[in-house]
Amino acid sequence: MFTLTTLRKLFLFSFFTLIIFFPTPSISVSSDTLTTTQILRTNQTLLSPNGIFQLSFFSYTNFSWYLGIRYTIDNDRTVIWVANRNTPIQNPDSFLQLTDTGSLVIIDQSNKTIWASIQINKNSTFNSKNPILQLLDSGNLVVTVTESINENDPTKILWQSFDFPTDTLLPGMKLGWNFDTNMETYINSWKVAEQDPSNGDISFKMDYQGIPEIFLWNRNRRIYRSGPWNGKRFSGVPEMQPVTDSIQFSFVENEHEVYYTFTIGKQSLFSRLGVTPSGELQRLTFINSRNIWSKFWYAPKDQCDNYKECGPFGVCDTNGSPVCSCIKGFRPKNRPAWNLRDGSDGCLRNNELDCESDRFLHMVNVKLPETSRVFVNRSMGILECGELCKRNCSCIGYGNVEVVNGGSGCVMWFDELVDIRVYPAGGQDLYVRLAASDVDDDVLRESSDHKRAKAIGIMVGGAAIIFLVLGICFLWRKKKLKCLLNLKEMREKRGPLERSQDLLMTDGVFTSNREQSNETNMDELELPFFDFNTITMATNNFSQENKLGQGGFGIVYKGRLMEGQEIAVKRLSKNSGQGVEEFKNEVKLIVKLQHRNLVRLLGCSFQMDEKMLVYEYMENRSLDAILFDKAKRSTLDWQTRFNIICGIARGLLYLHQDSRFRIIHRDLKASNILLDREMNPKISDFGMARIFGTNQTEANTVRVVGTYGYMSPEYAMDGIFSVKSDVFSFGVLVMEIISGKKNRGFYSASKELNLLGHSWKLWKEGNALELIDSSIIDNSYLSSEVLRCIQVGLLCVQERAEDRPTMSSVVLMLSSETATIAQPKNPGFCLGSNPIETDSSSSKQDESCSVNHVTVTMVDGRYLHRKEIYLVFNFLR
Incomplete structure (x- = not known):
């Protein structure tokens, strides 16, 4: 038996023997540097001076270990560079070491070199001195001879990770070619996202032949092209606009090198460019308030x-x-x-x-x-x-x-x-x-246009006469001459207005079925047409079980095509306020629009008196069906509501600024916001939309359309509409989404204010957070984010149109925590005393609405002006 004293002596003897005969490097590691006398083990970390990046070993399976650089600002510790991406370590008893020659090596437990760096600056005069490994706040891992690093002086850098990127391009990194070393710098995706960092199939490389361009490759196949650099941006990225004090893009081409890079002016802003295994090029920016990376831009983004x-x-x-x-x-x-x-x-x-x-x-x-x-x-x-x-x-x-x-x-x-x-x-x-x-x-x-213009005037007059004669002959052949004579007698007894109505009726009788249905014009849309029988089968003969909803336009049904695709069919009712022109307007507009936050039109059916639109099916239906339902609104947590607000804003920005035409929706409301399976919002119902010219800012109409509670004051009062009209409607939506209450039908305890007035009162009193829906859990949201949304919403519903922001400013204010936001002025809101809510999509009664204490009585926006109703009634009679 060994005594305790004997065991102690034996332990000390063994310990000093190991020190004498088996010396090991010191394991102490400084915060951001590593010398040749130190090693970095799998349980140790190297931090950049300001703690933005860390160099450490990581593993997803505990069987394969990698050395990488990661962000420390996010919870996921996003990896932006991997040293041994294709040669993982199989045992955690490994370490990183800096050699006297300036090379980095990863050695496993059997003293075998798993990975070694490639020294590029072989002609450096400093490679014989004591090198130092340092992790910089730029994310660059460098081997140099001094702790005072200037990344712009490459002669003092023996090696740097920026020369060997993996799947990420950081600010200051170069993507291109160095002709002096014949070295190409490009980014290459992981094999499997967040699982396997080895070389994947997707890469983003520069071709310097001709005018240099950057291509996205899937193995040996090009899948996307940036276009050449035109002095401001890449030709194929028109949205690539530099932002002051933010992201600045640069392109350098000379006899030594050609490369693309970008810099960031704000220290608080983090952005990176990366490629994903799925084949997407992404620019991501970090949102501090939500601790997530947000997709700022991506490609390919469309066909x-x-x-x-x-x-x-x-x-x-x-x-x-x-x-x-x-x-x-x-x-x-x-x-x-x-x-x-x-x-x-x-x-x-x-x-x-x-x-x-x-x-x-x-x-x-x-x-x-x-x-x-x-x-x-x-x-x-x-x-x-x-x-x-x-x-x-x-x-x-x-x-x-x-x-x-x-x-x-x-x-x-x-x-x-x-x-x-x-x-x-x-x-x-x-x-x-x-x-x-x-x-x-x-x-x-x-050159013949002016001749044709002269002939058109003569032809129109002659055609009218010929058309009338042919119509009379047609009636005579159909033995309806007596009806025509009776019509003539009635016309003698009526006034000028009613005679014009009879003329409309006569024109309707003379028109053939195809002309009456406007199929000829619809053919020019180049949109897939669905046969009526196909839609009938898909919707189970328009059964009540397939009914999704109903409005002033008609009924929407769920359907399933023979190939299994789910669809939503909007069937225009025969007595709908949305007439032929609105139907054609919706088709012509939406078929030209492509955006992730706009509902996608799959086709239409236009046969005889049946007019139907076929849309992609939205699993969660419309926003109002969840937001205003006490049993369902609890499913809308704050993050979902915020994403819906931002998605609607991006969709409106596309309509107002980024689409082929400037489009005013004119009927933006909760029931026209559809939600897909992931609760992504999509703007729908373009029957009332109008196209603006490039330089056109506003227009006037004698026919006010829309939904009360969402219409701006200048539109409801004077028929003046512009992009700011949609901004007002968006502001109402924001307040409804935050509060879970409707602007129409909401009344405060004083019975005097609607939702906008109530919101404005709470904002002025400093109690704006009382607006948030009671179904939202208190600790599930950031107060600053909610207040920012309320402030943006109140800016959008300001009484004067010129005070309201544009949607580009709205998107910026919503997405940026540091954006400067003005203080809102009083909103243009309606007062009322009738707590019973009616929707303009279904109500047929007049509504009394007060805007800033001035009362005006208006016909419901979903229905035509009385004179128009009377004329159309006679036309269809």
């Missing part, structure tokens, strides 16, 4: 972002249907595939070129074609470029290299023009060579 979507000489337009079209003077190469909406084969010329007589087509707001094989001269102007291209018979197109200062430089194409797309705004000019006959046809047509 036209797919590389070569429309093939050679094809043009992609997301607002078109189909999206692919040929450049003028070209025709589809594969007509059968083209008719099936597969434009990948592209287009062919209608007429052969003749060089000397050729003309050039001027295309505007386009993404320039691929520039890998082009001629570039940066000293030439556009006029010289055009003359040079015209003289060279092989040149098929030209344009400016840069757009700054009116445009400069010359780029000419000698091969197929591929991957062209058109934008509503923000693209570039492109000049395409055409045969003279393709251009002259247009000139001849334009």
